[in-house]
Structure formats: C-alpha cells, structure tokens
Amino acid sequence: MKKIFIVILLAAMCSTLFCRALSESGDYYAKADKYYLNAKNDSALVCLDLALAGMQDTAHYARRAEALLLRSRVLGTLTFFEPALEDAILSYDISKKHKDNRLTALSMLAVGKVHYLMYNDSLAEDYMLQAKKLAERNHLNREVMMVENSLSQLYSVLERNEECLALAAKSLETAKQLKDTLYMIQNLNLHAAYYTNLNRYTDPVLPEYQVKVKQYLDEAMELVAMKNIPLLTLGTYANYVRYYRVEKDYNNALNYAHKVIEMCEPTHYAMLIQMYDHLVGIYAHLGDVKMTINSHQRFHELMRRQSDYTLHRSLQEMRVKHDVEGKEQEVKLARTHRLLLAVVAVSALLLGGMFYVMYRIRRRQNKRLHRLNATKDKLFSIISHDLKAPVAAQRMAVENMLESFDDYNTDSLLKNLNEFRRAIETQLELLQNLLNWARMQTGEMKYRPSLFDLSEMMREVMELYRLPAQNKAITLRLNSDERCMVTADRQMIHTVLRNLLNNAVKFTPEEGEINVDVTCDETGVSLRIKDNGVGISEEDVKKIVTLGESKSTNGTHGETGSGLGLIICEEMLVRNNSRLIIHSVKGKGTEVGFDI
Template identity: 35%
Template structure:
C-alpha cells in the first residue's frame, strides 16, 4: 500500500510538472500570436506562472502603455530562464540574446545585464566557455559599477561557477566567498544556500573535502528550513561529491541515491545528469561495474538531450575508464568521443578569446595547455580591472571623507560664530542698551524731584550726565542698526566717488562737544579735496566709530590726529590718539573678528557695546579694504585703512 502511494505521488508530481511546462509553453505561444490589448494580460498571467514555479525571482507587471518590442524583450528574458531550468539551453541562449539586443538598443542596461547572466550560465552548460566567460564578465562589470549587492552576488556566483568549470577552483573560491559575504549581509537564506552549494563544489575541486561537506550541509539545512525540496536534493548531490572525493564511498552512495530519488520526483534533468554521473563514479569504485555503466549511460543520454557538453564529457571519460579493461574497443570509442567533444569546446573558447588565432590541436594535452594560457590572460586582465576600480574607489572615498570633514569644521565654526553673536546680542539688549536708559531716567527723576533746590552748576552737571547718556544711547542704537543690517544681509554696497576730506571733517564735527568736554584737541592733516571710490555711508560709519573710540579712550588734555595721506593709487586714512592703547590680546581678538563679551570703559567711564570695530572691519571688507591696528598698551592707538583714489 505504501509503495502504491509513493508511485501515485511521484506520478502526480510528474504530471503537474509536465502540465506546468505545457501550460507555460502554450501561454507563450498565445502571447506571440495575439496582437490585441489582451496580449498584456496574457503576458502577466505567464509571469505569474513562471514566478509561481520559481523560474524567475521577481514578479513583474507589464503595462499596456509599454512598447511592443520592449514587452517582447521582457517576455523573452523570462522565458530564457524557464528554458534554462528545463535544460533547453539552445532555446535559452536564443531568447536571452534577442532580449539583450533590444535592451542594448534602448540603453536599458540593467535589463541587458540580466540577460548576460542567463547567457553566461547557459553557454557554460553547453561547454562554450569563451562565450560564458564573456557574458559573465560583462554582467559582473555592470553590477560592480552600479554597486547593487543583490545583482553583484549573482554575477559573482556565475563567475565562480565558470572558473570552477574551467578548472580554476582557486579563482572560483575568491568569487564565491565574496558572494557568500554579500548574502549573509542581505540575509536571504535561499540565495545563501545556493552560494554555499557552489562553495561545496569548489572545495571538493580543491581537495578540501571536510570543508566541502561543511558547506554542503549548511546549504542543505537552509533549503530544508525553507521547504525547498528540489534545491535540497541538489545539496545532497554536492555533499555526495565531497564524500566521493574524500574516498568515503558509502556515505557518498547514501547521499547520491537520496538526491536522485528527490530529483526524479521533480524531473529535474540538469541535476539528474550530474547525479547519475556521480553515482556511476561511486559504483565504479565499489566495483559494481554493471550498475555503474547503467548510471553513466543514463547521464550521457540526458546530457546529449539537453546539450550539456560539460556533463557529457564527464560521462564519456568515466565510461572510457570503466570499460578499459573488459571492453577496450568500447572504451576507445568513448575516449574518441571525449577527445572530439573536448577539442570542440576548447577550440570555440580559443577562437573567441584570442582574436581568431588559429591553431590545430594535435593532442588533448596541447588543448589543455592553450586553455590554461588563455585563462591566465583573462585572470590578469580581471585583476587589472579590479585593481583600477579599487584604486578609483579608494580615491573617491578619501575625497568624500575630506570634503565631509571640511564641511563639518566649517559648519561647527559657523555655529560657534552664530552662538557668540547670539550671546552678544542678548548682552547688548540686557545690559548695554539698558544702562544709558536707566541713567537717563535716574537723572530726570533726580532733576524733577529736586528742581527748586539745584543751583546752576549742579543743574548743568546733571544735564551733562543726561547728555552723555543720550549720546551713548544714540551711538549704541546706530551701531545696533548697522550691525543688524550686516547680520541680515541688508547692508547693500553702493560705491560712488566722494570727497573723503569732507566726510572726515563732517564726522569730526559730530564729536566736537565730546572732545571739548574732555579738553581733547582734534587736529587734521588732509588735502583740500580728495576723491575716493567707496560706499560713503559705510565709510562714514567706520569714521564715526574710530573717532568715537579715540575720544572715548583718550586722556583729558591730549590730542587726536586725523589724516588722509595721498598715495600713488590710494588714500590712507588714519585716526591716531595718545590714549590708553590696546593689549596684544585685544588686538589679536579684533583681528580675528571675535565678538567679545563687552568693551572696556573709557577714560571717564564711558561705556560701549563692543560692536563698533566689528562693524568697521565688515564695512571696510565690503569696500575692498581692511583695518590696520597699531597700538601699545598705555601709549595710544593708530587705526587706519586705505581706499582707491579717484582724483586728489
């Protein structure tokens, strides 16, 4: 009863698979026949069927607005993967080639690269190593440029398979380890299982059988957890190959027979061909020659049917060794078939890779030698390409890091300046602006409360205090207005020719009373007229601040000297006093543009905001000039700047 159930179950899976294949083929035929709007609906049904049966990884929806040729290309690309899974490699190559041509014409590079991937593995199956490597490298180069890890993992897997088939397992190992690393980061168990499976085959070829078994078992566990029975069967075959190489024949036979049972259930021709070849090799080592021959003949028949040249070549070689002692004539026949097939495979690769360099292969050893030389050339080219790409990538990375660090420093500096400006503004509003207002109010309150009791001298003293507070407040408000215009970008630069001599005289007059009250003489040394180019209002603001500072920090009974000295192309304007002077620390702070927490008091206790020199520096910069400070603590200060001369 149990046997009947198993047979029915196997029959069910076989019928389902055959019906699925026929259904897919009929849908594709219907799509090609249809020209109406229903064509897109048929295409999407076909996509759903291909996705459901795991022939494609991504479910796509075509649109009715899509150009017919592009829709055809997408369908041919999907069908090429279906044909490959069915072992119909010639049809797979034909469909993928046509699709790639359409995508290339329209510069749809990502879709073209997907076709390259199919062409790579399909050409490898039929033994055309040259074309397989050509498309494998094109696909890899595109994926490397785009930096798409999803695609890059697949192209690395394909290259690993190619180099393994080309008897270069060392190169294959490098590619598959990178693919495994990517899949572990992306956390995709299904594809990671595939990568572990290829790694198992590579380590078998390298003779590292324990590691090969370990990789195969990792792949098998992932497929079992994901309920992927067909893929798990392939992993059993890979584990069996590792045990066979390890000379653990009993374990190898157990695994390969279990794999064949599952593969027959799914009628998977490509993997069955590989498994029958392996079973034949295992049975030959167990000296079960008849069973071994039967298995190898099955593998050869399947390989011929699917045009799988690589597996066909292996079957011929195994049959030749198996029959050599008992049936030498038959063995010689298989040796000849193997030689002819090997010669065909390597000739095709040589003609493509070496620019039609013609050579006649006299022996199989000579063909193998040429193949190794060509593989070395391709490996060198690939290394150079990878080195160049790595170098460019490293340079770009260093450049980006440098720019990011530079931008970060600039942003931090701007934030520090903004914080200092904010703190200064709060200080001015809370203290500097409030102080003269309080002084004015206090003076007025005192005057009003004691008006009848004041004599003339006392009254004048209070009025003088009131005037000084008003002057301080007015100067502060002017500087606040100028500073606000600078900070908000509303201080527009409007240069005109103007008489600097007149501007200096008018500005000095504003401080006549202040200087007289401190018994300070203001002297000038200027031409009668001297025209310069600049923004007159900005330069007047600069002069007001410089003269105000000179009066503020000059001792009573001293002198302030204003000068405008004619130079070949400019005029040097100077404001010199013999007051308290500045320390080196104060000079460096002003030159560095640091907004301090307040300003020093004048010789008679005058207060300021500390904004004046900051505004001077900014306005002079906008006029193409700069503030020059010459000062010694206790010996006075000379502040000067230059403007372009127009006519003096």
Template identity: 30%
Template sequence: MNVFLRFALLFLFPAFSVASQQTADSLLVVFEDARSSSQRRDAANRLMTFLYEERSSEWNHPFTAHTPEDSLRMLVYLEAGTYFYEHSAFKQSIDCMKRCYRWAQTLHDTVRLEDVLHVMSASYTRLGMYNEAFEQMQTLRTIAEQKNDPVMLRRACNSMANICHHMRNDSLALTLYIKAIDIARKQKDEQALAVRLGNLGGMYADMRQPEKALPLLEEALALDMKNGWTDKIPIRQLSIGNAYLNMNEWGKAENYYRRVIEALRETTRDKVSLAIAYGQLGWLKQLLSRPDEAETYYKEAEKIAKEIGALAIERSCQEGLYTLYKEKNPALALGYLERNFILSDSLYRMETTQQMNNLRVQYETAEKELQIQKQQSEIEQTKQHRTLFALSTVFALLLCGMLYLLLRQRRKRNRQLAEANATKDKLFSIISHDLKSPVIAQKATLDTLIANYDAYETDDLLYYLERFRIASESQMGLLQNLLSWAQVQTGKAKFSPLPFDITHTIAETANLYAISSENKNIRITTEMPERCYVVGDREMIATVLRNLINNAVKFSHPDSEIHISLVSKTTSACISIKDSGTGMTERQVKAIRAGATSDISSAGTQGEKGSGLGLVICKDFLRRNGSHLVIESRNGEGTCMSFELNKVNF
C-alpha cells in the first residue's frame, strides 16, 4: 500500500485496540526515557518491531549505530503517531506528530512533513477541532505551492475539502474537491483520481443530489476494480447505496449496503463504513415499515459507533431508535432522545458555524497570499534577467572603488609624511630657538658674574643668580616637555593605568613650584579630601599637573593666588587649577582646542618663555587616560583648567 492510499484510508477509517495501544504507550515511554544513544536505539527497534507486527508500520529495517539520531527520532515519532491515529488515540497521535514535525523541519524532509501534516489534520478532525485541522492542510498547501508540487497540492486540496465536508461547508468543499480532481486528471493519476471522484460523489450523495453523485461514484468504482484496489471498493459501494437511497430505489440501495457489510464484517479496520452501512440499512427498513429489522440494524450500528467513538453515527442511530420506540416504549425512546440532545447541543452547533466561517476566511486569505507569492515570484524572475547587467555594473564599481582606495591611501601616506616633516621642522625650530634662548641667558649671566665678580655686592650676586636659576628652570621644563612630546610623536609613550592617590600626586607636584611661586609672591592653596584614589597612568597625570601648575604660576601676577581643588564624585574625581592672571583670548582658546602650538605660546608676567608644547601634551595624555581638558578663560581675568579621572572605591 503506497503512502497516499495509506493516509487517505487513515483519514476516514481508524480502528481501535486498547491492549495494543497500551503496549505502544509503554514502549514509547521507554524510548523517551533512554539516556544513551544505544539504549534509545534498542528501544526504537523494539517499538518499530511491535508496530510492524501490528501491521501499523511498513518499516522493517532495524536502526543501527550508523543511523543519524535526528532521522531515528523523526521515524519513530512518525510511525508511533500513525499507529495512535489508527487506534483512535488522537491526542497521543497529535503529540507524536508535533515532535516528528520539528525533526522533519530540521532535516528539511518535505516528504515526512507531508505525511505528518495529513495525520495531524485527520486527528484534529476526529476531535472536532476543525480550525486546527484546516490550518495543517493550509500549511501543506502553501508548501506545495512554493515547491510547485502538483501531487502535494492535490492531496492538500482533497484533505481540506474533507474537513469542510465534515463541517457541512459544502460550497467550499465542492470548490476544493473539483480543484483536486482537475489536478489528478491533468497528472493522469488514476489512483488519486478515484479517491477524489469518490469523495465528491459521496458529498453529492449526502447533499441528496444522486444524479450528480452516481456518475462520479461509478467512475471511481470502475477505477478501483480495474486496478485491484479492494480496500476502496466498500467505500464506493457505500456512497452508491446512499445515492440510490436518495432516488428511492430501495432494492439497489440495500444490495450495495449488504455488499459493504459482507466485505467489512470480519475485518478489524474500516469500522466507520461498517457502522454507516448498518445504520443506512436500519433507515431503509424503517422507510419500508419493517421496525424489527430496522431496530436490529440500528443497534448494531450504535454498538460499533460506541466502540470507535463515532458520535455522529451514534446520534443518527439514536434518532432512528427514538422514532421506533416512541409509540411502543416511550420511556426507552425518551432516553435515546436525551442522549441525542446531548450530542446535538446548541453550543456545539454555534461553535461549528463559527469554525465554518473561519475556514472560509482562512481559505480566501490563503488564496490571496498565494496570488501575492506568484506575483512576487514573477518579479524575482524579472530581477534575475537583470542580474548579469547588475553584476557587471557592480564589478565596474568595485574596480573604481579599489582605485579610489589606492589613491586615498597614497594621499594619506603623503599627508603622514608631510606631518612627519612638519614635526621634524618644529622640533628643530624649538631646539634651535626656544632651547637656545635660556642657554644664551645662562651664558650671559655667567660671563657677567665672572667678569665682575670682585665688584659685586651680595644683593647684586643674588640678582644675577636668580636670573640664572630662572633660565635653568625654563630650560629644564622645556627639556621635559620636549622629551614627552617626542615620546608621543614617536608612539613610545607607554600607558600603564593603575590605582593611585591623586591627592598625594597633587600635593607633591604643587611643592615643586613652591620656590618659583614665592619669588613672585604667589600663594598656592589646595582644597581636597584626605584620600582619593583614581585609575590612570600616574606619570602622565603628574606631567599634566606640572604643566598646568607651571602655566598658572607663569601667567599669574605677583601678589595673587592659585587655587587647586579636587572634588570627589560618585564615580569620578574632578581636578581644577584656577588663577587670576592674564587669561587668554578667544583665539588662543580655539587654537588650544584645535591642537595648535604656534598660536598659543606667549611670555609670562615676568617675561618667562614657553614653547606651546605643554597644553598639547596635556591634551594627549588626558585622552589616553579617558579624560579631556576643560578650559575656562577670559582675557585679563584669569584661567581655570580642569579634568576628570575615573574613581576607585575601596
């Protein structure tokens, strides 16, 4: 039996066996509880052997150590889910199929996906969950459209029509059945065509349109008999009997019903068709006023319906039994009537109507989505025609881009060489001019002292020695900045951030300028906590502080004050050096922010010289420490320089 007939048969006619179902349950539990691959493989083989012996599986090849784990799980859940469906354990079947669906998706196995979706849809239909059943087939239909697979599309349309037929949504079911038949005829697939013709003919028979039903059913029966598909023959005969019953040809109808009973009475499958045949014979005998025979057939149909949980058939039997008993046994008739009311509860009918409407909306929405997908596919094909041109265009653009990048890289190198030359020229200029000035001053002072040593008084000596000291300090500060600047320019300035006490560093640096500030009668005051630990390169921060304090002393007027403050915040510490000296012009502030040196160098209040390198070094060292220099200055009113460092809390 091929896959198509197998699942088409399952959809309509599940059987039932409680004992074998419990065995399958226990074997599946052992499989799921297995902890190792070998244990899981052994459990899978035991379960598959049981299913094969029960004729619920065609898989008789044992799993080996070479079987991939994902393939093993997918096949086990597929066969177990099929088995549970056959035995009317629909919820367990759905659970297995959901797991199989995940593995099939992982493996991109569309063949298994198709089987899974069919069984899930059939199980949902049996549970009365028509929306969920329809969604599974709609998913399959979408996959079929995307793959342009007419066989898969045919099966999806047929199954969707079956669901709509169950829901009594006849107009949508007819549309889908006819579409499935057209596809089968175009594909010349007699097996599929027979199933579709039988389904449509059976629907026309249920709709009491026998003149439309009989030609379709007889064509389907002829195909079944021609190809030897014996399992489908009772289904066709049952539908033909219904058509003759609607035509009031009682003898022909009874003849076909008895053929169905004779073919199915001794089997364990297709109990649904058997129950329907008995029920239809009961109705036929009731129409012929043969109540005893009708009662016998109704009760046989009711018995089978209860065994397999076919509520619709059971309800029909109870309607017939109520009619038979209402005259001769009203009490018994009332019991059948009450049971019929329970099965025909109005809430169930309302939910069914809502589901029918939902199905139609879903179908129409899906049709529109498929049209959109087709349009998008046409657009994609049009785009593909332009691909060659686009690729050549992209290639040309890439070539131009490469040429542009090469040219840009060349310009960048030229700019770097120009900057290096400018740096070299700046260095030589500072060495030849700025460094020469304090040396000349020192030499002139020494020459004067040596030439007139005997003539100088103590005060005169102190005056010339002071001038010599100032020139030496200027020379030392310039040498330190030249060294730092050279390290920055050559990339040799190493950055070593560690926690340190910034208050100690500030105090230590301020002490270096105690003498020079006293000589100008400048008072240096500090305002900071006893301890404050920050993270940074201590030597770089000390260099920054030296330059900022030196500038404050250099540009402060005699008899003034320099205030150094440290404000400890939650996550940072802010250090500021404020003076009331000469200040800076707006142009000088902009030049400092731009990183220039030529426009910011100026003499101090007592003629102290500078190179302009100090603030440039400060900015670079602060940047490396994750900070930046904040400048607040007005010409003639003083300057405030500040920066922040990340704080460490111990």
C-alpha cells in the first residue's frame, strides 16, 4: 500500500508540474501574439522562445506548430530569414506527422512567405499554390483566404496585375463573410497598393486610380481605428505616404512618414528604412537640400544598423534568454519546493533531477556562448578592416556636403546621392557575405540537398548581372547542355554562382568577355567561368581560402571587395562535397568553377 501511495503522489506531482508548465507556455504564447500585433517584435521573440521551451511535439503538437509559425513571422519581419525558414519547415514536419491538414497548409504558406521575403519568387509561388490546393481540397475557407492574400502580394511585386487584383478581391470578400477584420484591413491595403502601382507608369497620373486608392485606404483606416492594432496601422500609414507622394501633396506625405517613424521600434529596420527612403524623395521635391542629405544619412545609418543587428542578434538572444530563463528557473524552483513539502518521499528525487537538468542546460549554454564569442571576435576583425574605412570616408563626404550645401544645385546633389548609392550597394554585398559566413560558423545555415537544373540556375544568375556587364560593354556567353541536373543545396549553390559571376564582371575590363561552360555526364556536372580580366597571382591563389590571409582587390572601375566572397564559396562548396577550382594568370584572366 505504501508503494502504491508513493506512486500516486508522484504521478499527481508530475501532473501538477506539467499542467503548470503548459499553462505558462500558453501565457507566453498569448503575450507573444499581443506583442506581435503591437509591432513589438523583440518582446514577442523572447516570449515565443519561452513558450516553445515548455511545449512538446507529441502531446500538444498543434500549440507548438502554431507557436513556431508565429515565431517564423516575427523572425521574417526582423529579416532573420534562415531561422524563420527553419521554424516554418519544423511546423510543417510536425503537422504532416500528425496529419493535420489545416496546420500543414499554414506551414506551407509560411515557407512560401519566407521565400517571398528572400526574393525567391518562383519557390514562394510554388509553396503558396500547394498550400491553396490543400486548403481548398479540405474546404478550409479561412486558410484559402490567407493564401490568396499572400499570393496577391507576390503577384503585385511581380506586376502580374490582373491576377493580383482578382485574388485580393476574393480574399477581401471571404474576409467580410468571416468577419475577419485583420484580413479585411490587409486586403483593403492590397487594393490601395495595386492602384498606386498602376499610377507609377502613367503620366499624367490618372485621377480615377487615385480616387480608388483613397477610398480603400479610408475604409481600412476606419477598421484600424475600431480595432487599434498597431501592426496594421503601420501598413495603412505607409500606404498613405505613397498615396500623397503620387498626389504631390508632400506635406501630408511628410506627416504620415513621421507618424510611422514614431510608432516603429528602433529595431523595426525594414519599415524605418522604407520611410527614410520616402523622406529622401519628399525633401528633394520640396527643395530642402539639408533635410534630403540628413534623411539619406539616416537611411544609410539604418542600413548599417540592420546589418549589425542581424550579425549580433544570435548572441544577444542567447544573453537575453539566459537571463530570463535563470529568473524563471528560480521562480519554478520556489514553487516546486512548496509542493514538495507535502510529499517528502519524492522530494529528493525531483530536486536531484531538476538540478541535474539545470546543470546540463547551463553547461550547453556556456559551451555555445564560448563558440559564439570566438566567432564574434573573428568576425569583428573582418568588419573593422573592411567596413571602418569606407564608412569613415562616406561620413567625411557628407560633412563636406553639409558645410557647403548652399553651393549645391540639383544635378550635383543627384550626382553625389548616386555615388552614395553605389557605395552602399558595395557595402551591402560585403555585409551579405559576412552574414552568410556568420551563419555557417554558428551552425545556423543547414545543408538541405534537393534536385535542380544547374544550367537553368546559371541562366537566372547571368540575368541578374546582365545590366552591370552591359555598363562595362562586357559580353556574357553561356555554353551549356540543355539540362544538367544535380543534387545539392540550392541556396548555397546559388550564392556561389552569384559571387563567382560578380567577381568576373568586377575584374573584367571594358569590352571584355566572360564565358560560362556547364557540362554534364554520368560522372557529374562541371561548371567553369572564364574571363579575360586582371587575373590573380599564383601566390594569392594559394591564400584564397585562408580566412586570415584573404586579400581585397579593386575592380577595373575601382569597385571594392573584401576578399570574403571566394572564402564563402569555398566553405559552401565543401558542404556540398565539392571544392573551388581556380586557374589564373596575372594580367590575362581567370578560370574559376567547381565539379559536383
């Protein structure tokens, strides 16, 4: 009887603890959802991490899948695309395992949304269409509405205007039937954006389009005022900025832009960058040279901060979660002690197990923090070397412009702004490579092989660099078999091709030639990019894949580089069971590629 009594007490104890943990997870999820709708993304992210820590895949899979989907949306808003994609895929795996068609459709939609944010438009459309088909087959009207809304946004960007308007209209009608205010507002904003886009290509502006834009925005604003949801208020205000710019009512455009800026968190970089981009154009039209330069300076500063924020976010999250989890563990420990007083027989067992788990968790966290700190130090040495000098030079240039802005006319201002834009594009290229390298070093970039056509991918990449090549009168040629199918990580190989072709264009002189050869046979696929550019010395070729000895070289038009691009290529190719192949003669050209 004593044994039975102890077993019953132990079961009751575990059940009580589990229910409390589950209740706390639900509370954290509810808080996270509220923070997300209030456009408080950092707070939402911390709450979601705590909520997911108390959930299990098996017992409460639906709650876990929904929390993963919400975290994917938050991470996507903060431009953390890799972890956002991982959460969406994990939610898909959980939903598929439990044969939950609704959550499976939402997970496929989430995967598509992340690809949309990463400019992988064809992949985004594929996943969204699969989600729509599954939702329609299972008569999930709300989920069909959500997919149609996302597809409409995608088609708006792709300028497939008829499809965009048709889907937005269907989604809006369903939202009204379901009395879903959130999606009614989103679809009204989509209609407004659609007619604003149409007026981008009309001169003069068509008044009937502007009437429709104002009508949809005013209707959306009425619903926003009723619900008071900051997330949707931001989107509606942003569309008012575009509307008033088309109307050439720059004072109202200015007013709404500042409203958006006041509402945004300092880390809501995507929206803030968009607003300061608008402010540059607004102040330029108003003839306020000083504010135009200030807005552009703020735009550039936000771009830099966004990159820094992304680079160091993983380390910051670890610190925040470590502190919060420590406090939560202390509270749970106190509760556990009070409960264990009633069951002395099991107190030693439960406490021992708890301390052991805490010890293991802290040990894992300390090891991870040690690795992150080592990676951070290595990364900072690159950042200080390759970013400090150009940023300082741009700052000096802006100061010179401010000191003599009275002497500037419109042409000279536009010339200087174009030069700043080119400098920013160069820095963005470096920052993207730094982000890719950081993700690989911290294990956030996972190897996900799939079957794809390398020839077709090479054609897509060449189209991206067609204009930069034309600016230097460089001839691009592709010699390829019709189809060359490979099994590798699609995103990594795409990044490798972009880096290699970008280098070829950068270091090939005017009226030069770049030939790309893709061949395939039963043993594998071979890709080579040959240029007649400046070439690389034999000594530098040997150092090219050593991070500590990477060398930066200027292009034929003075384009700057960090030497990091080829290092990224080498590491990504190694993960795909390949190696970077380089043959070069100084002053005669370079042949670079890989076999896979």
